[in-house]
Amino acid sequence: MxxxxxxxxxxxxxxxxxxxxxxxxxxxxxxxxxxxxxxxxxxxxxxxxxxxxxxxxxxxxxxxxxxxxxxxxxxxxxxxxxxxxxxxxxxxxxxxxxxxxxxxxxxxxxxxxxxxxxxxMLEQPTGTTTWQCGDSSANEVVTMFFDTRLPSVRFERGDSVDTGTLVPSGSGSKYEGNFGRSISIKGDVATYRDPDPDGAEYECRSTN
Known part of the structure; x- marks a missing residue:
């Protein structure tokens, strides 16, 4: 970007x-x-x-x-x-x-x-969630959700920003961004994946 x-x-x-x-x-x-x-x-x-x-x-x-x-x-x-x-x-x-x-x-x-x-940010988000990921309290991901025709999310992690859209998922909600970034959400827990080439995956919990 x-x-x-x-x-x-x-x-x-x-x-x-x-x-x-x-x-x-x-x-x-x-x-x-x-x-x-x-x-x-x-x-x-x-x-x-x-x-x-x-x-x-x-x-x-x-x-x-x-x-x-x-x-x-x-x-x-x-x-x-x-x-x-x-x-x-x-x-x-x-x-x-x-x-x-x-x-x-x-x-x-x-x-x-x-x-x-x-x-x-052309519309107000319908919701915002802060996720604490892994073992460090400083390891945070913020997701803002938007009611666009294809439901979408804005990822904020450190100084990086990305966008993602809802994709089919067996259970819960999964949003995929660019270069492999994704988040799969089930209630107040989520699995977050960093973009490539790192691609690190974390188990996260909502702090809201």
Whole structure:
């Protein structure tokens, strides 16, 4: 994760949902007459995907507004955010390689929505839990949960911040982040895994 954005995330700047622009009535956020990729053409012919496109476009606009409000490093942070968004669009457009292109495009939007909301605190979390992991009282993980369309979590551990989304689990709730980070929760206990390459796993207990 880019260092400037990391400083923004750790600072905990909050942009409430009221600051997110209202969604348009129909059609995606882009001009369908100029659609080029298979994903864009698919979105233009699918009302549900078009609505998801508008949602993510509005989330992105809110995130840009948030980084522009930074006291320092705003210009570089905005450049990095735009670069990441371009990378996400490129990944979305690779969905033609998937077995079910529509499912791939839909999941791409749901995941990006969750990332933007949790990284930039575009909504208030529905709950926050602090976990004491392993034998050290200083070994803490904070999780903030968000009621996005794909339920999501924000991990805070030391000076690192990550986002994760709910995945199928046999029992309890499991959220997976980037590079192997995950947390499996059953009541007031959880199993937390650090991201690769360390990948250390800890048994944790809620301190709330």
């Amino acid at each position: 880019p260092s400037l954005l990391l400083r923004f995330f750790v600072a905990g700047v909050t942009l409430l949902a009221g600051g997110v622009p209202a969604l348009a009535q129909d059609g995606p956020s882009f001009d369908c007459a100029k659609a080029e990729s298979g994903a864009e053409k698919l979105i233009c012919g699918d009302d549900e995907l078009a609505e998801l496109d508008r949602l993510v476009a509005d989330r992105f606009a809110a995130a840009v507004a948030a980084v522009k409000a930074l006291d320092a490093g705003a210009v570089q942070a905005e450049k990095e955010l735009h670069a990441y968004q371009r990378g996400w669009i490129k990944g979305r457009d690779e969905c033609w390689k998937a077995g079910d292109e529509r499912d791939c495009v839909e999941f791409s939007y749901l995941r990006r929505d969750a990332e933007l909301v949790t990284q930039f």
